Structures are given as structure tokens and as C-alpha cells.
Amino acid sequence: MDKITLQVNGQKIEVKPEHLSWTLVRYLRDELNLTGTKQGCSSEGTCGLCKIILNGKARTSCKLFMKELNGAVVETIENLIVNGNPPHPLLQTAIQDGIFQCGYCAPGAILSAKALLDEKPDPTDEEISRAISGVLCRCAGLNRFDRSIKRAAAILRGDEKSTWTDEDTANEYMTLEKLTGVLVYSDDLKFPDMLYAKALRANVPHGKVKKVDISKAENMPGIIRILTSKDIPGKNIFGVIVPDQPIFCDEIVRYVGDTLALVIGESNETIDAALDAIEVEIEPLPIISNVREALAADAPVLHPRLKDVYPDMPNVLKHFHISKGDISKGFEEADIILEESYKVPFVEHAYMETETSIATLEEDGVVKIYVGSQGPTDDRHQIAQALGLPEEKVQIAHMYMGGGFGGKEDIAGQIHAALAAVTTQHPVKVHWDRTESLLVSYKRHAAELDYKVGATKDGRLVAADIKVYGDTGAYASAGEAVLFRMMAFACGPYEIPHVNVDTYAVHTNNMPCGAFRGYGSPQVTFAAETHFQRIIDALKLDSIETRLKNALDLGKATITGDVLTPDVGAGMIQCLKAVQAELAKTNIPESSEEEKIGVGIACAYKNVGLGSNIPDQAGAQVILEKDGTFLVRHGAADMGQGSTQVMAVIAARILGVPLSSIKVHTGDTRFDPHGGMTTASRATFVSGNAVHLAASGLKEKLWKAVSEEFGVASDELEISDGQFINSQTKQVYISLKDLAGGDETFKCLSDYHAPTTQPAPDYVESKPKVPAAPLHFAYDFGAQAAIVAVNSKTGNVRVLKIIAAHDSGTPIIYKNVIGQIEGAAIQGLGYALSESFELEHGIPTSLKMKDLGLLRFRDIPEIIPIPITDPHPKGPFGAKGMGELALTPTAPAVVNAIHDAVGVWINELPVTKEKIVTAMQLNNRMEESNGSIKG
Structure with a gap:
């Protein structure tokens, strides 16, 4: 074959024969060390993170092979790096507008926009949308990037002057590094003589391990070692709260992502061949697919230790109960009682950066792990336990992360990398591509929720009897804590005198479920807010005024007994009134024969800090x-x-x-x-x-x-x-x-x-706790309105606008608060309409990014963020955390708006057009068929 040469960032490159079969993204990263070009989708061409400019056009470099690129001209994000000069106008405007958060998607998005402006200096809205919708952004969906692109275009044309200053360059150094690919993530690191490691996964949901024969594989060329449970010097167990998951399964596998062995080799290609050569025999065991099966009397017991905890429910990890007032009396006082059941799916975090851990041995014998993790000290503890080392002999070198959303609280490849490095005395890299990440990583809890709520004819909530069954999957992860939060927030941000709530974290053979932005509040808020809206509609009351009547405020008590004080915070009423005021000045379009317009309201609240007497x-x-x-x-x-x-x-x-x-x-x-x-x-x-x-x-x-x-x-x-x-x-x-x-x-x-909080017993008798410590030292409050257009024939939903008012404390960086509200609301919109992680009998069917229902720029409506900036008296400069809550009210606001538009209720997320059409055909007006009005 003739020599292949190409130009990369103005430099002529001659491609070596051994690299001709490589993809361009691999060549750029591994051979040229241009790591600003990222990868996020296992080369399926879905995420767009690897976008470069090829011969003037934005292209996904994971779909381009070196043998096809003779004479090509390639531009990567590194070509936009300047020293001592103002950065490219696209970088200027994106930074000034606060478009990017983790920045992992930024190089692909910036280059997509640059290719467009190079070709069309004054692009249309549609051209901009088409150009950047090919890049996924999980943090904020590239929201408002179109405006930044227009400003950059005007600067490049000379129609507008740049407002960038030298001070901006100095103060925004880290953001510039993110956007230009200079910032180093775990997968960008390289070490001399570095080896690689991959896990052999069970790939069956439940079974007894009969054989794992590594004899053929361990003698293959390029294979250094294969580790199994017998090679662990410490404990063969890990877990972020409850250590219950084997590092290597040698007896029972409980989900498809369980590990049987770890192959260490000189390259990923040799490792893949060795993985195929390992002989595995697993005797199938009965599979528990959902919480109802898990609670059946004849269900197999997944964790025998739990039989002693809950003898009648041995697959329950944790049961929480709260009792307040007299539930029977409460329902006697009610003029309307409504009972309904709801269902929410598993959801994938889909952070753009998949999991990478690299372990090295330092000269002083310390095992050092480079990893992007939400809990470095927790990682260190679990790794030390596995290695049988004191914690001071384990060092976590935290790397910047390309998103987390709770999904990087749990151990991924950290323990495997550390074991491999100690065994081989070499640096070892464990990297999960997107397929492995989807197969193994923990999800948002699926849940089934039963609500019975009573209210008086003027809309005052008087009683709530609630049961929630959360599918926590095969292992504990943070399931216990998540189901506690579901209990605490099951009734929403309202004062209700009579309450019974039971929540159950239930083991199945599905993926383990753990922390995910919102931490249990999105599931229960969907049910609580749509349920409340049904009552409001049945009573023909105003959505906002009825919520204001019931809203938590200073001096009122949560269902866990916290009486809200200025030290804890109470912003629900301010948020609702801000949404009410914004709606009043909003020009809401009229319905047409084909498209019906609806407006929906929802509220939520959530804790700031660990609470529950956990040292914070x-x-x-x-x-x-x-x-x-x-x-x-x-x-x-x-x-x-x-x-x-x-x-x-x-x-x-x-x-x-x-x-x-x-x-x-x-x-x-x-x-x-x-x-x-x-x-x-x-x-x-x-x-x-x-x-x-x-x-x-x-x-x-x-x-x-x-x-x-x-x-x-x-x-x-x-x-x-x-x-x-x-x-x-x-x-x-x-x-x-x-x-x-x-x-x-x-x-x-x-x-x-942090301020002292009270313990959280499993069974709570709720009474006001002033002046005793509260359950949490602070709360966030939020209210949202959704305006939607629903096609009355196809069921297609267009979200026209989201108004999101959120109690943020006094912002430290105002544009960051705006970005958090917008990004969380976009994730909440995906939760409402499109996102789910699907399994069939414990086998995932959503192992590609295209299957996850993630929103793109073209799917994002206008979002009006309204921070409520009352200072928190104990926060730094009056600030408090607020990165999670804005996700929570979006789904019920959208569902309530759909009902307002076409008169049907949907009890199960995501709300697809097929579900809407079915509901319209059945004329399934659930508030009429299931609500009972007394008197």
C-alpha cells in the first residue's frame, strides 16, 4: 500500500503501516497524544464527542479509519489553543454565557460550531441546531449555545465587538482548559510500561458458578496475569454503604455485570482474545425481574443474611416507615379520597466520560489510583480492604470528571486496577467503554408507588397513606439511603397532619441502583405531584393557589417532624409565587384542532447535606x-x-x-x-x-x-x-x-x-422537633411550570417552555446556578418523556447510547430559570447547594401539562406518544374513575 499522509493542525503526518486499521480518534489520542478529542459511545457514532474538522466539515472521528484518510486535512480542538491572545470568539462567548459544565463534550461541540461558521458566517437557527445537535451534552444539553454561536459569528464578521478582557483570560483559566482539551481526565493519562486490564463479566443475571477455567487464556501471547478470587490479599467484598458485592464471584452471580476474573495484558486486543478463551460454566438459578416477584412468598433469596432481618421479606434490603397523626381520622376528615398506583423506570446516568482507573506503585510502597470519583476517601477505604493494606498505603489522586450525577459514588474499576498493579508491579489501566459502562454501572432506582391521599373540598391535604417499592437491584449500593429519602419526601413540600409512609429497598437480579441526581426525590415527586393535581382538578381548584395553601413555610412541619426555621430554610412559597408571576406575563398560545396546549405545575423539596446524624x-x-x-x-x-x-x-x-x-x-x-x-x-x-x-x-x-x-x-x-x-x-x-x-x-x-442533625430510625413517630436538631440542616425548595403542545392524533408532545424557580441561597457564581437549574431541568424533561434503561428478565436491552432516550439540543425548550436568592444564615456568603433539585419537579409538571392539554393521565414514566394515544383512545380519565368524593 502507498504511504498514507495527512495534515493535522497544520503539521504533515505520515501514518505507520501498523496504524492503518486504527480509527482516527484512536490515532489522535494514542499516537499523536491529542487527547482533547474525546470518546463517549464505543464508536457507535452517537455521542459526537469525537467530532473533528475533516476537510472543512465536522465529522465523527470514531467512524473514520486511517487507511481512508490519505491527503486529508484534520483540525482538532488543540488548534484553537492560543497563548497570550484572546481565545477564539466561540470560546469567549461560550465561557461568558456559562454554556459548559464538565466540559467533556465541549471540544466536539466547539468544533461542530467552528466548522459551521467557517462555511457559513451568518448561519440560520436551523443550521445551528443541526450542527450542534450531533453532540450529546448530559450536563446542560448545550442549552443556549445557539446564542453564543450567534454572538461569536457577529464578532468574526466584525458586526459586534468582543467584550473579552485579559482579566477574563486570567480568571477563566480552568474553563479555557476544559473547552480546549487541555484539562486532563483519567483516560488521557499515560505511563511508561503501562499494562491494561479487563474484567470477565457473568453475562447471566443469576447463577451458581461451576467453572472458570483460565488455563488456556493465561498462556496466550501478551497476557501477563489473570486474577480470580484466590488472588485477593484482603477481603473479597466491597460496597459504598453495605459491603455486600464480591470483587470476584466464585460461588453465586446475582447480575450480568458481576466479575468472574480480571485479565491483565499488554494491549486491549490481546486481552479481548484471552477473555474469549476463558471457559465458564454457570448453572442458571431462578431470576427475579421486579419487586413484585422479589416479595413473593416463593421467591429465591438473593442475600441469605437478610432472612434474619426481615424473615417475611428476605429480599428486602431496608424497610422505612413513618407515622404521623391518626391516618384513620385523617381520611374521615377528607371530602375526597384518591387512590392510584404509579411506576417509574431505571435510568442510566449517561455521564459523557466513562469510567477509567489507573493504578501505579510509588517508590514508598503506596498504591496510587488516578480516578474521577465522587468519594475519594470512600474509595481509599474499600481499596485498602481489598488489598489488605492500611489506608495510608492507598492514595486516591482525584481526577477531574466528565460528569457524575451520583453515578461515580460507587466503585467501578478502582479495585481491579489496584489489584492488577500490585500483582504485576506495573501501572495498570482499567477503562470501561460505553457498552461495559452500561452493562455494569449502577442506575436510578425503578419503583412502583401506591398512593392514597385525602383532602377537604377546599383543597387542604389531610391524609396520605403511601407505599413505595424501590428496585435496588442485585446489591445494596446506596439503596438504603435512597429509599430513606423517598420516605422523607413522599408527600412533597406540604404540611399534612396524618401520614403513613412505607418504603422498601428490594433486591432483584437487575443492575444495582444507587445515587442519582435527586436521590429518591424524583420518583416520589412524580407520584405525589400528579396525584395532588388529580385532586385539585377533581375539586376544580387553582393549581398554584391550592399548593400555596398547603406549602411548607416557616413554623410548619415536614412529615418527618422538622419544624422549619430560618436556620433550615423555607423557600417554597417564594418559588411558587415566582412561577405564578412569570406565568402571568407569559403569552400562552391557543390550542388548535390538532395541537392542544396545556400548562402543568409541580413542586419539590430536598435535603442539603447528609443529615440523619451522619457526621457531615x-x-x-x-x-x-x-x-x-x-x-x-x-x-x-x-x-x-x-x-x-x-x-x-x-x-x-x-x-x-x-x-x-x-x-x-x-x-x-x-x-x-x-x-x-x-x-x-x-x-x-x-x-x-x-x-x-x-x-x-x-x-x-x-x-x-x-x-x-x-x-x-x-x-x-x-x-x-x-x-x-x-x-x-x-x-x-x-x-x-x-x-x-x-x-x-x-x-x-x-x-x-455542619450543624447537628437528628438520627433517622427505621420507624419514625413524627412529632415536631423544635428546638431539637432537625433531620437535615438545610432544604432546597423548587417550583416549575411546563407549557406543552400535544398532538391530539399522534400523541406527540412538544414542550414549549419550562419555568423553573429554585431556592438557591445567595449564589457564589450566579451563572453556575443558572446552569445547574437549566441542566437539571433538561434531565428532568428526559425523565418525563424519553429516558429509561430497559431489561428483560435481568438482561439489559439498552447497551447503546442511542437506546437511552437522551435529549439533544434540538429537543430542548425555552427554559426560564429563576433563582430565589435569599441567603442561608449558615452558608458561605449565604449560599447553599442546589445542584440536584431542579430535576425533580419537571416530570410531574410535564405530565400535569399533558393532562391539561388532552385530558388523560399517564401513571408510568416515560410518557411516550404511544401511551398518550392509548390513554386518549380509552378515554382514561383516572380522576373520575378512581376518585371517590364523599357527601
């Missing part, structure tokens, strides 16, 4: 570096929600220095203070307060040192342009660099403990 603390350290800048060390994991920038802003405000003077390092268990799990919307509040304390402590030390040396009062000092000056006379005393160069080291370490 975080450390931070702020150091004056020798160059006169400041280093902030903390433990919160940044997965795109912006915690790194938040900590930098907090420190900069305290110290009175520009953001460019702050550098941040996080999540390294050897060098950074602990931060706990990045979960429960706690990072800004808990780690933010820790940084606040550390920066304040350092400020006190610095001001004292300068005050004493120069005989000036501390309150007259300030920092300006890297120097201590007199705030009144502007006299210069000493530069930060000179101060740092002296004999004294200036740093401050803090440890912040």
Missing part, C-alpha cells in the same frame, strides 16, 4: 505560595458542577485578591484535606464553609504579621496588585511574594462541621 464535615487548607499566589486544598470532587471555581471565589473574596491569584487542588487523599462524598448537594455548603474558615484563618495570620512588622493597624490593611497597602493612604508595605519568601510559612488548615 470537610477540611480545607489555604497556603500562601512562594510566588505570592494562594493554593486552596480541599476534598470536594468537581464533576462539572463548578465546585473548584466556587472554592476559588470564596477564598478570593475573603483574602481580597483577584481570582487569578487562586489555584485549587482537590481530592488527593494523601495531600488534600478530606471532603467526604460529593453528594446531597453538600459541596458548596460544607466544603465551602471549610474553605471560608481556612481563608479567614490565613487572612488573620497574614494581616497580623504585616501589622506587627510595619506598625500599622490590621483594619487599615488590604491587598492590591499583589502587595499589602494601607487602605486609606495607599502606602505600600510588602508584596505577597516577599512575605512568602521569608522564614515563616503562612498557611491555615480548617475542619468544618
